[in-house]
Amino acid sequence: MRLRRRGLRASVVTAFAGGALLISLILAIGTYLPTRHYLVEQRERNALRQAFTDAALAKERLRTEGVNVADVLAEIDQPRRTTVYVHHDSQWYSSNLTEQDHSAADEVADLVAKGSVAVAWAGNGGRPTVVVGIPLRGVGADYYEVTYAEELDETLRTMGNALAISAALTTIAGGLLGWYATRRVLRPLNQVALAAARISAGELDTRLEATDDPDLATLTGSFNTMVDTVVERLDHDARFAADVSHELRTPVATLTTSIGVLEGAKELSPSSATAVRLMGAELERFRNALEDLIALGRLDAGAPESEREVVGVAELLAQALADSGKTGLEAEAAPELEVYGDRLQLHRALANLIRNAETHGGGLTALRAISRGRYLEIHAEDSGPGVPPAERVRIFERFARLGARGATTGSGLGLSIVAQTALLHDGSVWCRQADTGGADFVLSLPAYVPAPPSSEPAPASTPEPAPASKAAAALASPQDRDDR
Missing domain, CATH: 3.30.450.20 (PAS domain)
Structure with missing residues (x-):
């Protein structure tokens, strides 16, 4: 061995x-x-x-x-x-x-x-x-x-024993000195590793503390400068994407209106009418992708869309089903389950999970919420063939697609929006196989725990959920909604 x-x-x-x-x-x-x-x-x-x-x-x-x-x-x-x-x-x-x-x-x-x-x-x-x-x-x-x-x-025997004991004590002292020396040497490296892990988990404001040690000052300064450069580049890219998305909204709205006018024209030939319908479908797809980009940019920037409040999970699931047109399916959630968060962001995340199941999973078969101690899990199950284990992390990456069965209308951003929303709410999201054989997308969020009367309401603390933690969600690059 x-x-x-x-x-x-x-x-x-x-x-x-x-x-x-x-x-x-x-x-x-x-x-x-x-x-x-x-x-x-x-x-x-x-x-x-x-x-x-x-x-x-x-x-x-x-x-x-x-x-x-x-x-x-x-x-x-x-x-x-x-x-x-x-x-x-x-x-x-x-x-x-x-x-x-x-x-x-x-x-x-x-x-x-x-x-x-x-x-x-x-x-x-x-x-x-x-x-x-x-x-x-x-x-x-x-x-x-x-x-x-x-x-x-x-x-002579006493002197030999004394020298042997001295040698043993000297060896132990040398080992302790080595342990202390490595502890001092590795402490800065451990701090760098911890800071890197926190940054990879999304805490981009993490920096190393300044030091008076001239041997470590270069390392600390270089690391902080590198992080500042990366954060600045990320902010620049996010602003650029947001600016481009907003600039595209006006011409897209104009094109949508024009296509609508053309679709209502009766003098078009059958071939022209077909072309107009195809342009309308593609334009609608482009508009959805643009809206997803704008939403994702706001999530990356941490910009709220509504004031955080206590939201009933049963109400949230029912509204998401109603808005998606799934009137024949009832959500399963205990009335006492609540979360503390941005209602609009959570609603959009659920809508993306439902749309993903409808578009790529053969249809949504169950939407339910269950309690997991200090966390609650929202399960969105579909009737499709499921997601291969090797792809269950990659599907949360942006613009990633899983060779769907002829379905190519997704923007590739839906599941990444879900993952980013979970991250902002100290939760996580993952995919597993449902008991029925299809895919089961699990959105884990901290359960709301009412505070004592003397304190203001606040969300529960965030212990590590069973399948994934906040850091794991960040490392597992969120991914596409409707593009499995």
Whole structure:
């Protein structure tokens, strides 16, 4: 299984911790080895110095005729934790009556037997010992001092443990330092990412706060300048589209009137009458597209079309059905369901959903509203074949069409108007498959919750709806109404 690639923060923390561990190990080893060498060498020198002193005393006493070796050993003032052995006339003598085992002296016995002074370390019974052997020339004896060095071993062990703990603490400190450093470094990037997400969700007034850090000032200034440029270009494009749309209204109205006059003329030949009817149909399509462009421009600019108010959903659905001519279908909505918003914008959004179902979905089969906690959902179902999953986001893009079954009269802006309206009301819109097999367009809006008597009425807060959020609606580029 492929290992998951580490992020920047994990990599930096690992690098800091690894570097701290490496440095602490180098310092620990560089401290431990010289200290150990010095202490061991010092202990050997002390043991050798003491052994020479005691061996000289033992040699002088053994020169006396008939002296007892045990008495000589008793006269030696040996250090604590030290045992003296004397090899004389093929016999071993020990200064410790309870410890007659001279195996520790075997470490240097061969060298001493050859007439050399020898020093060695041994582990006598698991206890570290330093053994010094000195030949006593002239008296036929060899002198050995065996000193137990538990305190030296304990000192080295304590120092090793202390250095290991220091290395571990240094490694942890390095990791914490790396985490803090990456936190400081990534904080500006996180702010940029958050600001970019908010801008993509439609909050175009989002900017990064100015900073005194000279290293970040360039990033902050460049980002804010980029956003200002984008917003300025969007405003310019929106104004241009609005100006063009308004300028086209007058000639379109004139052409519509002229076509109406021609359609009423009785002296036209059948072919001319057919041409006039075709021109009238195309002109009507152009007029609808122009009105949609103007409406979309107002929505993009956030311009209200009426004062926001509490609107009953049942009334809103019934009026939308009546205006669309769907008199044989009844809306399903509980009377207590209400929303707080622009009535005209919401009515146009519902009208676009109904027109989309009638034009491209084989006809509207159900228009109902249901409560989803702090949100309510308006479902517009049709009897068509539905929308392929791959196209359910793209259909909300402007001027996008879904290869309809011969229906080409749509402007390609209806569903995008619905999506933009939902966005302005802190809601969302999406498409799914209805239980009957057709398409089900769902408009999710915050449900109106009456405020306490002491407060003014206000719309409910906007928790994230189940299928989509405000940011998701903005990222999923709204799309065409009647052009599936």
